[in-house]
Amino acid sequence: MRASVVLENGRVSYREQGQGEVIVLLHGFCCSSESWEKVIPLLSSRYRVLAPDLRGHGQSAFPGGKVCSMDEMAEDLRQLLDSLEIEKVSLFGHSMGGYVSLAFADKYAHRLRHLALIHSTGLADTEQGKESRLDSIKTIEEQGLDVFLEGFVSKFFAPGNPEAVEVLKQRALSIGKQTSPLAAAGCLRGMRERPDRNSVLSGVKLPVLLLAGDQDRIIPKERTFSVAADHIQQAEIQGCGHSSMVEAADELTGVMIDFLSAGAPEQ
Numbered sequence: 001m002r003a004s005v006v007l008e009n010g011r012v013s014y015r016e017q018g019q020g021e022v023i024v025l026l027h028g029f030c031c032s033s034e035s036w037e038k039v040i041p042l043l044s045s046r047y048r049v050l051a052p053d054l055r056g057h058g059q060s061a062f063p064g065g066k067v068c069s070m071d072e073m074a075e076d077l078r079q080l081l082d083s084l085e086i087e088k089v090s091l092f093g094h095s096m097g098g099y100v101s102l103a104f105a106d107k108y109a110h111r112l113r114h115l116a117l118i119h120s121t122g123l124a125d126t127e128q129g130k131e132s133r134l135d136s137i138k139t140i141e142e143q144g145l146d147v148f149l150e151g152f153v154s155k156f157f158a159p160g161n162p163e164a165v166e167v168l169k170q171r172a173l174s175i176g177k178q179t180s181p182l183a184a185a186g187c188l189r190g191m192r193e194r195p196d197r198n199s200v201l202s203g204v205k206l207p208v209l210l211l212a213g214d215q216d217r218i219i220p221k222e223r224t225f226s227v228a229a230d231h232i233q234q235a236e237i238q239g240c241g242h243s244s245m246v247e248a249a250d251e252l253t254g255v256m257i258d259f260l261s262a263g264a265p266e267q
């Protein structure tokens, strides 16, 4: 089911399916709740799955502003949960959605049962990464979002079978084109400014999952696995790029269910 609510910064659209404990799936940059379309039906037989469109993405409004920070999007999530009267969730963030999840955990860890980063990292951008954000903003502002997306989406998937990759790429492009260009540029600035939050991952008293694809060309697995502790579990999907939710949905869902079944420590 798709629904929407009006929060302080405009309308937030989300997909919801299933019953039981709440799992929140946060998509990545220039993606949307549709990016989880293969995973939602697999999880919703056991859980109540909530997948919002982040501001300016998919069908959610963009309130404007030059910078779209990870903290603002975490605040949108807090307001969405409050409006649905949901107190505690297990939070899975893909890539930029992982950065938003970390911002949420930094402030609202008491509202989490589990925290998972999917093809994401607790590290801040490197200096080179910050430079390349500026190039991406320039491309979007001078040549348009579609030109930027062509290059961006081509790095999403492990090379594998070219025909299969082309199908995934076309779907990712059609989802990406729903993003507001202003939001895309704002999110690039927001990601560029985000702090290192590996201390959040090591400090939370929750089960944490870090999942990487061995062929991820956007966030290499070394950056995903850049923090270790007893409560942090690592998982690697072989032959997978930056988007296991579409490249390896069954395998990803299996890892998620095992992780969720492991139970949270007493707090």
Ligand code: MLT
Pocket (backbone or CB within 6 Å): 027, 028, 029, 030, 094, 095, 096, 097, 191, 218
């Ligand atoms: C994403 O896929 O959400 C972004 O590419 C993450 C990033 O650029 O750091």
